[in-house]
Amino acid sequence: MRFSDRMDTIPEYVGARLNRKIAEARGRGDDVISLGIGDPDLPPDPRLRERLAAEVQRDDAARYPTNHGEPALREAVATYYQHRFGVSLDPTTEVLPLLGAKEGLAHLAAAILDPGSCSLIADPGYPVYAGGPLMAGAASMPLPLLPENGFQPDLTAVSAEVAAQSRLLIVGYPNNPTGAIARPGLFGELGAFAQQHELVLCHDNAYADIVFDGEPAPSALADPSFRAHGIEILSLSKTYSIPGWRIAFAVGNPDVIAMLQRLKTQIDSGMFPALQRTATWLLGQTDVAGPPLAIYRARRDLACQQLQAIGVPVTPPAGGMYLWVPVPTDESSLAFADRVLEQAGVVVTPGNVYGAAGEGFVRMALTVPEDRLGEAITRIGAIL
Numbered sequence: 001m002r003f004s005d006r007m008d009t010i011p012e013y014v015g016a017r018l019n020r021k022i023a024e025a026r027g028r029g030d031d032v033i034s035l036g037i038g039d040p041d042l043p044p045d046p047r048l049r050e051r052l053a054a055e056v057q058r059d060d061a062a063r064y065p066t067n068h069g070e071p072a073l074r075e076a077v078a079t080y081y082q083h084r085f086g087v088s089l090d091p092t093t094e095v096l097p098l099l100g101a102k103e104g105l106a107h108l109a110a111a112i113l114d115p116g117s118c119s120l121i122a123d124p125g126y127p128v129y130a131g132g133p134l135m136a137g138a139a140s141m142p143l144p145l146l147p148e149n150g151f152q153p154d155l156t157a158v159s160a161e162v163a164a165q166s167r168l169l170i171v172g173y174p175n176n177p178t179g180a181i182a183r184p185g186l187f188g189e190l191g192a193f194a195q196q197h198e199l200v201l202c203h204d205n206a207y208a209d210i211v212f213d214g215e216p217a218p219s220a221l222a223d224p225s226f227r228a229h230g231i232e233i234l235s236l237s238k239t240y241s242i243p244g245w246r247i248a249f250a251v252g253n254p255d256v257i258a259m260l261q262r263l264k265t266q267i268d269s270g271m272f273p274a275l276q277r278t279a280t281w282l283l284g285q286t287d288v289a290g291p292p293l294a295i296y297r298a299r300r301d302l303a304c305q306q307l308q309a310i311g312v313p314v315t316p317p318a319g320g321m322y323l324w325v326p327v328p329t330d331e332s333s334l335a336f337a338d339r340v341l342e343q344a345g346v347v348v349t350p351g352n353v354y355g356a357a358g359e360g361f362v363r364m365a366l367t368v369p370e371d372r373l374g375e376a377i378t379r380i381g382a383i384l
């Protein structure tokens with residue numbers, strides 16, 4: 001058999017690698033605590049499941065959907081954006097359903113990039129920011145998010161040459177993995193940068209509703225200059241603890257939305273109608289339970305306190321579902337993560353999988369109960 005040369009450039013996905021390592025350790029009989037994958041552990045609001053079950057019963061729920069989505073769904077997204085973010089959207093041209101943010105991010109790169117062009121991506125960042133360009137045969141260049149800059153990109157550090165090759169720029173706040181929230185003015189600066197270099201902006205807003213202290217997170221589209229050049233991707237996975245349902249939306253610049261839609265019509269045939277109707281209902285409610293913020297906050301505080309007690313200087317994140325933890329030994333992120341799994345039976349994600357600037361850190365997901373989180377940190381303390 002012969003496969004695409006492109007496949008040689010695509011690394012094994014971080015989640016797939018972690019799942020394989022967990023299965024190996026459990027196969028040896030280890031009691032593994034996984035702080036690896038950010039998969040909400042608490043069930044969604046029961047009304048969501050009831051609603052979906054009822055929608056599945058309808059005869060037309062088994063028919064083909066369209067990529068554009070049902071008008072009622074696109075209107076519900078537009079109304080939601082108005083209420084939640086103060087952003088008005090045209091439901092016909094500025095809203096597109098996605099089968100998860102991951103799908104949208106990967107295909108966005110394919111719709112925009114050619115071999116020889118590149119995407120500027122947050123580093124550390126969600127792995128698909130780099131995977132999408134690879135599948136398009138294009139390159140990605142890092143926008144390092146460093147602790148000394150509060151994990152914000154420094155656009156003045158992008159060389160003229162790289163800026164000229166770039167067609168796409170992707171960031172996301174509240175940020176996975178660092179937990180930072182966007183500094184005031186960031187989206188406007190990105191808008192000016194996009195205007196100057198003629199590139200498309202994408203803001204990945206997967207954690208819009210997971211902010212622990214202070215103001216709720218904004219939409220990048222609330223900034224007119226960002227909006228003129230870009231889109232935002234809103235995922236319901238983390239907000240409503242429904243990552244398995246695969247519901248997200250691309251919203252914003254109509255030219256970008258149209259191109260993404262055109263590409264998707266060759267790949268998928270749209271979102272399961274029962275999910276579209278459940279999402280339409282959900283976006284119109286004000287009392288469906290969102291993320292379990294109090295629980296995540298209590299886990300964050302407990303884990304930070306315990307890590308500090310074992311000598312690991314971690315900064316409590318402002319948002320998201322993760323701790324971004326400096327490696328407390330002189331090992332690489334990968335060597336430390338491998339040793340933590342082997343000797344402590346705890347899965348942490350090595351920071352380098354999120355990009356070169358993630359070296360020196362590991363990510364711990366706050367998606368396990370407090371007692372297991374505490375146990376995991378006690379075990380890590382014992383092998384330092």
Ligand SMILES: *Cc1c(COP(=O)(O)O)cnc(C)c1O
Pocket residue numbers: 038099100101102103126172176204206235236237238243246247248
């Ligand atoms: C979880 C996550 C996603 C994926 O969301 P889906 O809608 O479930 O595909 C996208 N971006 C970031 C930063 C994430 O952490």
